[in-house]
Amino acid sequence: MTSKITVITTANRARRFVPTDESSLETIIDSLRRGGHLFSGKPLIIGAGAQTEVFAAAAIACIEIETARDLEEHLPSQHNLSLTALTPEQRAEPFVGGLDGDHFSVRIEFFFTGGHALYMAAAGVRKPALAERLMNLTGLFERPALHYRLAQGGIGLMNPRAMTRFLINPGVPDLPSDAWLAEAL
Template sequence: MYTYLSALEIDIRLSNGNKTRFVQSQRETAKRVVEHLHPERLFAQKQLILAGEHSLSVYPCAAIERIDFLTEDFPTWSFPRNITDIVEIPESDFLAHYDLNTARGQRRFRPGESFRVYSELELTSGQQLFREIHLLIPPEEPGPEILPIDRTIIFQQLCHAPSLHLRRSGGGMIVINPSHLVRMTFYPGPADAPENAWLADSEGHPWQ
């Protein structure tokens, strides 16, 4: 578990690979910053401004790849429909679940069931993030067998949202700028691929 050195730590990661950390030691000030955060609006603004005691830093949001917020007092942000949680996991955990012998949609789930999907993200800088996505099929959903990630609306929410956020491994949150997302891989993949998908398999792991 991460040991917090300040009430709030903010890591700004740029598309060129550079990273800068900003800290706020006053808990009340940190709380106000966090309370005014809206992940869906974060990268919609042209600039992100951070005012310190001795300096003022301005970042064009188009240059920001991701922002990590490290704090114990982080609010609960909602996820897209049918998704109950998204959490960062180590690459080793992702590999433990990645099996090239398992076909897409090999198992279907019924209403009321919960399951997990694993996802790997590649960003402009070459950085990779691994996610564990928790999904729940509502009992009221029609049909005998439904896989939420098969639904176009869920796929679009995950791929075309104004920002992508997930719980950071060790605590806090990560918010990703989707304009710097160069690849997103889901495992296991949905049973029914989008109509415009090319049917082809990668040789080995996608990131190799």
């Protein structure tokens, strides 16, 4: 499998690239270790002999790297939250999630400035303290980056600062005291 890189902007445009060789892929993978800094202000520069493209960090919604290699070890911890992108076929399948003892499984739809959307299966260990659970719920917008596994192999990084909202199914049982209680129409 040839590795591919896709940069999705907040204008909902996807730009695709292929690493020039194996050593350039190693440099890209090495930059994942500081994945939290990818969206912190410094522009992302991708180039080779034919052209150079520069992306404003704030205008990047997601970066995806398709590869057969396991890149999980190069990513920062997400504190017991595992996200996996869903294929259109998986999204169409009926889903029953929720709590099972200390574990949870949900589907989360992430929406970004410009209209890009990501559909994820999420699983993890439920935090014992209510305050920690509420922080996990609201703290996603405050993280420097969120990573996820691609269905076709590889990983993606999303920019929480480019997110406009996310939708969790089934609903979260423990809501903050100031949450508005209402059903969607």
